[in-house]
Amino acid sequence: MAAITDYASLLIDAGEYSGRDDVAHLFPRFVALAEAKMNRVLRIADMETVGTVVLTNGDGTLPADFLEAREVLTPDGYSIGAWSLSALTDRYRNRGGYPQGYAVVGTTIMARPTANGNLTMTYYANIPPLTRTNPTNWLLEKAPDAYLYALVEEIGIWAKNVELVSGARPLKENAMAGLTLADNRARWGNGQVTLSGVTP
Structure with missing residues:
Protein backbone atom coordinates (compact mmCIF):
# COMPACT_ATOMS: atom_id res chain seq x y z
CA MET A 1 0.00 0.00 0.00
CA ARG A 43 -10.85 19.75 19.15
CA ILE A 44 -7.09 20.12 18.77
CA ALA A 45 -4.64 22.96 18.18
CA ASP A 46 -4.52 22.40 14.43
CA MET A 47 -8.17 23.45 14.28
CA GLU A 48 -7.54 26.78 16.02
CA THR A 49 -7.58 30.00 14.07
CA VAL A 50 -7.96 33.70 14.85
CA GLY A 51 -10.61 35.87 13.27
CA THR A 52 -12.28 39.24 13.67
CA VAL A 53 -15.99 39.68 14.29
CA VAL A 54 -17.46 43.11 13.57
CA LEU A 55 -20.06 44.15 16.14
CA THR A 56 -23.05 46.33 15.35
CA ASN A 57 -25.07 47.16 18.46
CA GLY A 58 -23.40 44.21 20.16
CA ASP A 59 -24.17 41.59 17.52
CA GLY A 60 -21.80 40.07 14.97
CA THR A 61 -21.77 37.26 12.43
CA LEU A 62 -19.62 34.26 13.31
CA PRO A 63 -17.02 33.02 10.80
CA ALA A 64 -18.42 30.52 8.30
CA ASP A 65 -16.10 27.76 9.58
CA PHE A 66 -16.81 28.41 13.29
CA LEU A 67 -17.23 25.41 15.57
CA GLU A 68 -16.48 26.62 19.08
CA ALA A 69 -14.91 29.66 20.72
CA ARG A 70 -11.66 29.26 22.61
CA GLU A 71 -11.07 32.91 23.55
CA VAL A 72 -12.97 36.11 22.81
CA LEU A 73 -11.29 39.49 23.27
CA THR A 74 -13.05 42.84 23.42
CA PRO A 75 -11.88 45.80 21.30
CA ASP A 76 -9.66 46.89 24.21
CA GLY A 77 -8.11 43.43 24.57
CA TYR A 78 -9.97 42.00 27.57
CA SER A 79 -11.07 38.38 27.56
CA ILE A 80 -14.80 37.76 28.04
CA GLY A 81 -16.58 34.51 28.71
CA ALA A 82 -19.69 32.75 27.45
CA TRP A 83 -22.98 33.29 29.26
CA SER A 84 -26.36 31.69 28.89
CA LEU A 85 -28.57 33.83 26.68
CA SER A 86 -31.14 34.42 29.42
CA ALA A 87 -28.52 35.49 31.97
CA LEU A 88 -26.84 37.82 29.48
CA THR A 89 -30.16 39.41 28.53
CA ASP A 90 -31.34 39.82 32.13
CA ARG A 91 -28.05 41.30 33.32
CA TYR A 92 -27.43 43.75 30.50
CA ARG A 93 -30.86 44.55 29.10
CA ASN A 94 -30.88 47.94 27.33
CA ARG A 95 -27.38 48.75 28.53
CA GLY A 96 -24.44 49.97 26.49
CA GLY A 97 -20.74 49.92 27.31
CA TYR A 98 -17.77 47.61 27.07
CA PRO A 99 -18.78 43.96 26.54
CA GLN A 100 -18.58 41.79 29.65
CA GLY A 101 -19.83 38.51 28.20
CA TYR A 102 -21.28 36.89 25.12
CA ALA A 103 -23.76 34.27 23.94
CA VAL A 104 -23.83 32.38 20.66
CA VAL A 105 -27.23 32.24 18.97
CA GLY A 106 -27.23 30.39 15.66
CA THR A 107 -24.59 32.06 13.50
CA THR A 108 -24.56 35.24 15.61
CA ILE A 109 -22.44 36.19 18.60
CA MET A 110 -24.18 38.59 20.97
CA ALA A 111 -21.85 40.64 23.17
CA ARG A 112 -23.34 42.57 26.07
CA PRO A 113 -23.50 45.36 27.10
CA THR A 114 -24.07 46.43 23.50
CA ALA A 115 -21.25 48.15 21.67
CA ASN A 116 -19.77 48.64 18.24
CA GLY A 117 -16.24 47.57 17.34
CA ASN A 118 -14.36 44.36 16.64
CA LEU A 119 -14.07 41.22 18.71
CA THR A 120 -10.92 39.17 18.24
CA MET A 121 -11.81 35.50 18.45
CA THR A 122 -9.62 32.44 18.72
CA TYR A 123 -11.85 29.56 17.72
CA TYR A 124 -11.96 25.98 16.54
CA ALA A 125 -12.64 25.89 12.81
CA ASN A 126 -14.12 23.17 10.65
CA ILE A 127 -11.67 20.74 9.07
Missing part, protein backbone atom coordinates in the same frame (compact mmCIF):
# COMPACT_ATOMS: atom_id res chain seq x y z
CA ALA A 2 1.37 3.40 -1.01
CA ALA A 3 1.32 6.29 1.44
CA ILE A 4 -1.86 8.34 1.64
CA THR A 5 -0.81 11.83 0.63
CA ASP A 6 -3.85 13.40 -1.03
CA TYR A 7 -7.51 13.02 -1.94
CA ALA A 8 -6.86 10.63 -4.81
CA SER A 9 -4.65 8.25 -2.82
CA LEU A 10 -7.14 8.34 0.08
CA LEU A 11 -9.95 7.22 -2.21
CA ILE A 12 -7.83 4.44 -3.69
CA ASP A 13 -6.96 3.05 -0.27
CA ALA A 14 -10.54 3.41 1.00
CA GLY A 15 -11.75 1.42 -1.99
CA GLU A 16 -9.17 -1.28 -1.34
CA TYR A 17 -9.81 -1.48 2.41
CA SER A 18 -13.57 -1.63 1.98
CA GLY A 19 -13.53 -3.85 -1.10
CA ARG A 20 -15.92 -1.37 -2.72
CA ASP A 21 -14.00 0.48 -5.41
CA ASP A 22 -17.18 0.24 -7.46
CA VAL A 23 -18.73 3.18 -5.58
CA ALA A 24 -16.06 5.77 -6.38
CA HIS A 25 -18.74 8.15 -7.65
CA LEU A 26 -20.12 8.30 -4.08
CA PHE A 27 -16.80 9.00 -2.39
CA PRO A 28 -17.29 12.81 -2.22
CA ARG A 29 -20.48 12.20 -0.21
CA PHE A 30 -18.71 9.75 2.09
CA VAL A 31 -15.82 12.17 2.67
CA ALA A 32 -18.25 14.97 3.58
CA LEU A 33 -20.11 12.72 6.03
CA ALA A 34 -16.85 11.57 7.62
CA GLU A 35 -15.68 15.17 8.05
CA ALA A 36 -19.02 16.20 9.57
CA LYS A 37 -18.68 13.50 12.24
CA MET A 38 -15.05 14.34 13.00
CA ASN A 39 -15.91 18.04 13.29
CA ARG A 40 -18.37 17.23 16.06
CA VAL A 41 -15.76 15.47 18.17
CA LEU A 42 -12.25 16.65 17.40
CA PRO A 128 -11.02 22.17 5.57
CA PRO A 129 -13.05 19.90 3.26
CA LEU A 130 -11.12 17.50 1.05
CA THR A 131 -12.11 17.59 -2.62
CA ARG A 132 -10.50 16.96 -5.97
CA THR A 133 -9.69 20.67 -6.19
CA ASN A 134 -8.55 20.86 -2.55
CA PRO A 135 -6.70 17.54 -2.37
CA THR A 136 -5.04 17.86 1.03
CA ASN A 137 -5.40 19.51 4.41
CA TRP A 138 -3.71 19.48 7.80
CA LEU A 139 -5.67 16.44 9.04
CA LEU A 140 -4.80 14.25 6.07
CA GLU A 141 -1.15 15.21 6.47
CA LYS A 142 -1.17 14.59 10.22
CA ALA A 143 -3.46 11.56 10.54
CA PRO A 144 -4.25 9.85 7.24
CA ASP A 145 -5.43 6.81 9.21
CA ALA A 146 -8.23 8.84 10.79
CA TYR A 147 -9.47 9.86 7.36
CA LEU A 148 -9.09 6.36 5.94
CA TYR A 149 -11.04 4.57 8.65
CA ALA A 150 -13.68 7.31 8.81
CA LEU A 151 -14.23 6.92 5.07
CA VAL A 152 -14.32 3.13 5.24
CA GLU A 153 -16.90 3.40 8.03
CA GLU A 154 -19.13 5.59 5.85
CA ILE A 155 -18.83 3.13 2.97
CA GLY A 156 -19.84 0.33 5.33
CA ILE A 157 -22.85 2.28 6.61
CA TRP A 158 -23.99 2.95 3.05
CA ALA A 159 -23.48 -0.69 2.07
CA LYS A 160 -25.25 -1.91 5.23
CA ASN A 161 -22.13 -3.95 5.97
CA VAL A 162 -22.12 -4.34 9.75
CA GLU A 163 -18.78 -6.14 9.78
CA LEU A 164 -17.08 -3.36 7.84
CA VAL A 165 -18.53 -0.68 10.11
CA SER A 166 -17.65 -2.53 13.32
CA GLY A 167 -14.10 -3.02 12.08
CA ALA A 168 -13.49 0.54 10.89
CA ARG A 169 -15.19 2.50 13.68
CA PRO A 170 -12.86 1.58 16.58
CA LEU A 171 -9.83 2.17 14.36
CA LYS A 172 -11.15 5.64 13.51
CA GLU A 173 -11.88 6.36 17.17
CA ASN A 174 -8.39 5.20 18.19
CA ALA A 175 -6.82 7.46 15.58
CA MET A 176 -8.82 10.44 16.82
CA ALA A 177 -8.05 9.63 20.45
CA GLY A 178 -4.37 9.54 19.52
CA LEU A 179 -4.65 13.01 18.00
CA THR A 180 -6.28 14.33 21.17
CA LEU A 181 -3.67 12.68 23.40
CA ALA A 182 -0.79 14.11 21.37
CA ASP A 183 -2.42 17.54 21.46
CA ASN A 184 -2.85 17.43 25.24
CA ARG A 185 0.77 16.42 25.68
CA ALA A 186 1.95 19.22 23.42
CA ARG A 187 -0.12 21.77 25.34
CA TRP A 188 0.34 20.54 28.89
CA GLY A 189 3.28 18.13 28.92
CA ASN A 190 5.37 20.42 31.12
CA GLY A 191 2.44 22.24 32.71
CA GLN A 192 2.06 23.01 36.38
CA VAL A 193 -1.07 23.29 38.47
CA THR A 194 -1.86 26.95 39.11
CA LEU A 195 -4.57 27.97 41.57
CA SER A 196 -6.67 31.00 40.77
CA GLY A 197 -8.64 33.18 43.14
CA VAL A 198 -8.15 33.57 46.88
CA THR A 199 -6.10 30.87 48.58
CA PRO A 200 -5.66 30.37 52.32
Whole structure:
Protein backbone atom coordinates (compact mmCIF):
# COMPACT_ATOMS: atom_id res chain seq x y z
CA MET A 1 0.00 0.00 0.00
CA ALA A 2 1.37 3.40 -1.01
CA ALA A 3 1.32 6.29 1.44
CA ILE A 4 -1.86 8.34 1.64
CA THR A 5 -0.81 11.83 0.63
CA ASP A 6 -3.85 13.40 -1.03
CA TYR A 7 -7.51 13.02 -1.94
CA ALA A 8 -6.86 10.63 -4.81
CA SER A 9 -4.65 8.25 -2.82
CA LEU A 10 -7.14 8.34 0.08
CA LEU A 11 -9.95 7.22 -2.21
CA ILE A 12 -7.83 4.44 -3.69
CA ASP A 13 -6.96 3.05 -0.27
CA ALA A 14 -10.54 3.41 1.00
CA GLY A 15 -11.75 1.42 -1.99
CA GLU A 16 -9.17 -1.28 -1.34
CA TYR A 17 -9.81 -1.48 2.41
CA SER A 18 -13.57 -1.63 1.98
CA GLY A 19 -13.53 -3.85 -1.10
CA ARG A 20 -15.92 -1.37 -2.72
CA ASP A 21 -14.00 0.48 -5.41
CA ASP A 22 -17.18 0.24 -7.46
CA VAL A 23 -18.73 3.18 -5.58
CA ALA A 24 -16.06 5.77 -6.38
CA HIS A 25 -18.74 8.15 -7.65
CA LEU A 26 -20.12 8.30 -4.08
CA PHE A 27 -16.80 9.00 -2.39
CA PRO A 28 -17.29 12.81 -2.22
CA ARG A 29 -20.48 12.20 -0.21
CA PHE A 30 -18.71 9.75 2.09
CA VAL A 31 -15.82 12.17 2.67
CA ALA A 32 -18.25 14.97 3.58
CA LEU A 33 -20.11 12.72 6.03
CA ALA A 34 -16.85 11.57 7.62
CA GLU A 35 -15.68 15.17 8.05
CA ALA A 36 -19.02 16.20 9.57
CA LYS A 37 -18.68 13.50 12.24
CA MET A 38 -15.05 14.34 13.00
CA ASN A 39 -15.91 18.04 13.29
CA ARG A 40 -18.37 17.23 16.06
CA VAL A 41 -15.76 15.47 18.17
CA LEU A 42 -12.25 16.65 17.40
CA ARG A 43 -10.85 19.75 19.15
CA ILE A 44 -7.09 20.12 18.77
CA ALA A 45 -4.64 22.96 18.18
CA ASP A 46 -4.52 22.40 14.43
CA MET A 47 -8.17 23.45 14.28
CA GLU A 48 -7.54 26.78 16.02
CA THR A 49 -7.58 30.00 14.07
CA VAL A 50 -7.96 33.70 14.85
CA GLY A 51 -10.61 35.87 13.27
CA THR A 52 -12.28 39.24 13.67
CA VAL A 53 -15.99 39.68 14.29
CA VAL A 54 -17.46 43.11 13.57
CA LEU A 55 -20.06 44.15 16.14
CA THR A 56 -23.05 46.33 15.35
CA ASN A 57 -25.07 47.16 18.46
CA GLY A 58 -23.40 44.21 20.16
CA ASP A 59 -24.17 41.59 17.52
CA GLY A 60 -21.80 40.07 14.97
CA THR A 61 -21.77 37.26 12.43
CA LEU A 62 -19.62 34.26 13.31
CA PRO A 63 -17.02 33.02 10.80
CA ALA A 64 -18.42 30.52 8.30
CA ASP A 65 -16.10 27.76 9.58
CA PHE A 66 -16.81 28.41 13.29
CA LEU A 67 -17.23 25.41 15.57
CA GLU A 68 -16.48 26.62 19.08
CA ALA A 69 -14.91 29.66 20.72
CA ARG A 70 -11.66 29.26 22.61
CA GLU A 71 -11.07 32.91 23.55
CA VAL A 72 -12.97 36.11 22.81
CA LEU A 73 -11.29 39.49 23.27
CA THR A 74 -13.05 42.84 23.42
CA PRO A 75 -11.88 45.80 21.30
CA ASP A 76 -9.66 46.89 24.21
CA GLY A 77 -8.11 43.43 24.57
CA TYR A 78 -9.97 42.00 27.57
CA SER A 79 -11.07 38.38 27.56
CA ILE A 80 -14.80 37.76 28.04
CA GLY A 81 -16.58 34.51 28.71
CA ALA A 82 -19.69 32.75 27.45
CA TRP A 83 -22.98 33.29 29.26
CA SER A 84 -26.36 31.69 28.89
CA LEU A 85 -28.57 33.83 26.68
CA SER A 86 -31.14 34.42 29.42
CA ALA A 87 -28.52 35.49 31.97
CA LEU A 88 -26.84 37.82 29.48
CA THR A 89 -30.16 39.41 28.53
CA ASP A 90 -31.34 39.82 32.13
CA ARG A 91 -28.05 41.30 33.32
CA TYR A 92 -27.43 43.75 30.50
CA ARG A 93 -30.86 44.55 29.10
CA ASN A 94 -30.88 47.94 27.33
CA ARG A 95 -27.38 48.75 28.53
CA GLY A 96 -24.44 49.97 26.49
CA GLY A 97 -20.74 49.92 27.31
CA TYR A 98 -17.77 47.61 27.07
CA PRO A 99 -18.78 43.96 26.54
CA GLN A 100 -18.58 41.79 29.65
CA GLY A 101 -19.83 38.51 28.20
CA TYR A 102 -21.28 36.89 25.12
CA ALA A 103 -23.76 34.27 23.94
CA VAL A 104 -23.83 32.38 20.66
CA VAL A 105 -27.23 32.24 18.97
CA GLY A 106 -27.23 30.39 15.66
CA THR A 107 -24.59 32.06 13.50
CA THR A 108 -24.56 35.24 15.61
CA ILE A 109 -22.44 36.19 18.60
CA MET A 110 -24.18 38.59 20.97
CA ALA A 111 -21.85 40.64 23.17
CA ARG A 112 -23.34 42.57 26.07
CA PRO A 113 -23.50 45.36 27.10
CA THR A 114 -24.07 46.43 23.50
CA ALA A 115 -21.25 48.15 21.67
CA ASN A 116 -19.77 48.64 18.24
CA GLY A 117 -16.24 47.57 17.34
CA ASN A 118 -14.36 44.36 16.64
CA LEU A 119 -14.07 41.22 18.71
CA THR A 120 -10.92 39.17 18.24
CA MET A 121 -11.81 35.50 18.45
CA THR A 122 -9.62 32.44 18.72
CA TYR A 123 -11.85 29.56 17.72
CA TYR A 124 -11.96 25.98 16.54
CA ALA A 125 -12.64 25.89 12.81
CA ASN A 126 -14.12 23.17 10.65
CA ILE A 127 -11.67 20.74 9.07
CA PRO A 128 -11.02 22.17 5.57
CA PRO A 129 -13.05 19.90 3.26
CA LEU A 130 -11.12 17.50 1.05
CA THR A 131 -12.11 17.59 -2.62
CA ARG A 132 -10.50 16.96 -5.97
CA THR A 133 -9.69 20.67 -6.19
CA ASN A 134 -8.55 20.86 -2.55
CA PRO A 135 -6.70 17.54 -2.37
CA THR A 136 -5.04 17.86 1.03
CA ASN A 137 -5.40 19.51 4.41
CA TRP A 138 -3.71 19.48 7.80
CA LEU A 139 -5.67 16.44 9.04
CA LEU A 140 -4.80 14.25 6.07
CA GLU A 141 -1.15 15.21 6.47
CA LYS A 142 -1.17 14.59 10.22
CA ALA A 143 -3.46 11.56 10.54
CA PRO A 144 -4.25 9.85 7.24
CA ASP A 145 -5.43 6.81 9.21
CA ALA A 146 -8.23 8.84 10.79
CA TYR A 147 -9.47 9.86 7.36
CA LEU A 148 -9.09 6.36 5.94
CA TYR A 149 -11.04 4.57 8.65
CA ALA A 150 -13.68 7.31 8.81
CA LEU A 151 -14.23 6.92 5.07
CA VAL A 152 -14.32 3.13 5.24
CA GLU A 153 -16.90 3.40 8.03
CA GLU A 154 -19.13 5.59 5.85
CA ILE A 155 -18.83 3.13 2.97
CA GLY A 156 -19.84 0.33 5.33
CA ILE A 157 -22.85 2.28 6.61
CA TRP A 158 -23.99 2.95 3.05
CA ALA A 159 -23.48 -0.69 2.07
CA LYS A 160 -25.25 -1.91 5.23
CA ASN A 161 -22.13 -3.95 5.97
CA VAL A 162 -22.12 -4.34 9.75
CA GLU A 163 -18.78 -6.14 9.78
CA LEU A 164 -17.08 -3.36 7.84
CA VAL A 165 -18.53 -0.68 10.11
CA SER A 166 -17.65 -2.53 13.32
CA GLY A 167 -14.10 -3.02 12.08
CA ALA A 168 -13.49 0.54 10.89
CA ARG A 169 -15.19 2.50 13.68
CA PRO A 170 -12.86 1.58 16.58
CA LEU A 171 -9.83 2.17 14.36
CA LYS A 172 -11.15 5.64 13.51
CA GLU A 173 -11.88 6.36 17.17
CA ASN A 174 -8.39 5.20 18.19
CA ALA A 175 -6.82 7.46 15.58
CA MET A 176 -8.82 10.44 16.82
CA ALA A 177 -8.05 9.63 20.45
CA GLY A 178 -4.37 9.54 19.52
CA LEU A 179 -4.65 13.01 18.00
CA THR A 180 -6.28 14.33 21.17
CA LEU A 181 -3.67 12.68 23.40
CA ALA A 182 -0.79 14.11 21.37
CA ASP A 183 -2.42 17.54 21.46
CA ASN A 184 -2.85 17.43 25.24
CA ARG A 185 0.77 16.42 25.68
CA ALA A 186 1.95 19.22 23.42
CA ARG A 187 -0.12 21.77 25.34
CA TRP A 188 0.34 20.54 28.89
CA GLY A 189 3.28 18.13 28.92
CA ASN A 190 5.37 20.42 31.12
CA GLY A 191 2.44 22.24 32.71
CA GLN A 192 2.06 23.01 36.38
CA VAL A 193 -1.07 23.29 38.47
CA THR A 194 -1.86 26.95 39.11
CA LEU A 195 -4.57 27.97 41.57
CA SER A 196 -6.67 31.00 40.77
CA GLY A 197 -8.64 33.18 43.14
CA VAL A 198 -8.15 33.57 46.88
CA THR A 199 -6.10 30.87 48.58
CA PRO A 200 -5.66 30.37 52.32
